[in-house]
Amino acid sequence: MSLRWRGVIEAYRSYLPVSAKTPVVTLLEGNTPLIPSRTLSERIGAPAEVFLKYEGMNPTGSFKDRGMTVAISKAVEAKSVAVLCASTGNTSASASAYACRAGVRSIVLIPSGAIALGKLSQALIHGARVAAVEANFDACLALVKSLAQLYPITVVNSINPHRIEGQKTCAFEICEVLGRAPDFHATPVGNAGNITAQWKGYQEYLKEGKIRKLPILLGFQAKGAAPLVRGALVKNPHTIATAIRIGNPASWQGAIHARDESHGLIHAVTDREIIEAYRLLASKDGVFAEPASAASVAGILKLAKSGYFKAYYAKKRRRITIVCILTGHGLKDPERAIKSIRVPKSLPASLSVVAKAVGLR
Numbered sequence: 001m002s003l004r005w006r007g008v009i010e011a012y013r014s015y016l017p018v019s020a021k022t023p024v025v026t027l028l029e030g031n032t033p034l035i036p037s038r039t040l041s042e043r044i045g046a047p048a049e050v051f052l053k054y055e056g057m058n059p060t061g062s063f064k065d066r067g068m069t070v071a072i073s074k075a076v077e078a079k080s081v082a083v084l085c086a087s088t089g090n091t092s093a094s095a096s097a098y099a100c101r102a103g104v105r106s107i108v109l110i111p112s113g114a115i116a117l118g119k120l121s122q123a124l125i126h127g128a129r130v131a132a133v134e135a136n137f138d139a140c141l142a143l144v145k146s147l148a149q150l151y152p153i154t155v156v157n158s159i160n161p162h163r164i165e166g167q168k169t170c171a172f173e174i175c176e177v178l179g180r181a182p183d184f185h186a187t188p189v190g191n192a193g194n195i196t197a198q199w200k201g202y203q204e205y206l207k208e209g210k211i212r213k214l215p216i217l218l219g220f221q222a223k224g225a226a227p228l229v230r231g232a233l234v235k236n237p238h239t240i241a242t243a244i245r246i247g248n249p250a251s252w253q254g255a256i257h258a259r260d261e262s263h264g265l266i267h268a269v270t271d272r273e274i275i276e277a278y279r280l281l282a283s284k285d286g287v288f289a290e291p292a293s294a295a296s297v298a299g300i301l302k303l304a305k306s307g308y309f310k311a312y313y314a315k316k317r318r319r320i321t322i323v324c325i326l327t328g329h330g331l332k333d334p335e336r337a338i339k340s341i342r343v344p345k346s347l348p349a350s351l352s353v354v355a356k357a358v359g360l361r
């Protein structure tokens with residue numbers, strides 16, 4: 001294989017709905033690092049190796065780019081002149097970047113005041129038409145569906161099946177690096193497109209004989225936005241993890257299938273657990289992921305405490321491999337990081353004052 005990475009469409013062309021006629025719109029997304037975490041491995045309660053799939057390393061800082069390269073390429077192939085999405089932030093960041101590269105217009109509907117500043121700045125700088133709507137994500141997505149019926153524009157939310165196709169490549173990459181599927185694949189769940197896509201990816205690799213065994217999927221929602229855990233819509237979802245503040249997931253059935261067919265689970269984690277995991281990742285592993293991403297880590301730590309992995313180990317008697325998907329970059333939401341730590345106060349430029357302030361005595 002050439003060392004030159006050419007993006008997920010070229011890397012996995014035969015698995016994707018593209019032909020020689022499809023114009024490939026890419027920012028060379030994918031090929032993100034799978035980082036071993038010693039801190040997490042030690043906290044599993046059984047012999048285990050935990051890896052972090054750092055999707056924040058994608059070009060616009062989230063896994064959404066994997067789906068967007070396919071969705072925008074197909075939109076251009078279909079001669080679409082504009083794309084439209086509702087977004088908790090990262091979809092709009094990704095859609096606007098890929099759309100401007102393709103020379104098509106992008107329109108994004110975001111819940112007013114409820115998306116991280118970094119994500120909003122991305123949509124604006126890439127030239128999207130941004131409507132900040134006084135409603136939550138679910139209502140924005142409903143508006144998007146209605147607009148798409150009235151105007152000739154392509155929806156690039158994960159209800160667009162090309163998004164799911166692109167996002168399944170995350171599972172491919174994990175299998176490539178490990179030489180097999182992990183025992184457990186842990187992921188945050190919001191609109192549930194990603195867990196659906198990842199499961200599809202593993203299933204296709206099994207069918208192609210690239211892996212011999214499927215992973216167990218562990219999905220985690222925020223407690224205040226956990227419709228899949230409760231088995232009922234959540235009218236007013238709330239959580240600090242804005243990327244998963246969703247009460248009516250579009251890929252509801254996909255998530256349930258992934259959970260049940262893999263003999264996995266979808267559980268809820270509290271905002272406090274999310275922030276603890278967020279800080280742990282950043283302060284022990286040196287990995288800065290956004291709060292929603294930390295839900296996967298909070299989830300496995302919670303399961304570890306309950307003896308879940310210990311019980312699995314008792315049956316299997318071999319080291320457990322766990323992959324946590326870190327869906328987006330921590331720099332998306334710097335305000336959250338600063339809020340969760342004490343901000344340094346300014347000091348005079350004096351050697352003794354500065355030395356004392358930074359703990360050098």
Ligand SMILES: *Cc1c(COP(=O)(O)O)cnc(C)c1O
Nearest residue numbers: 090190191192193194243327328
């Ligand atoms: C979109 C997003 C999610 C949720 O993914 P779904 O496919 O909607 O379940 C989680 N984390 C981040 C950072 C995201 O951008």
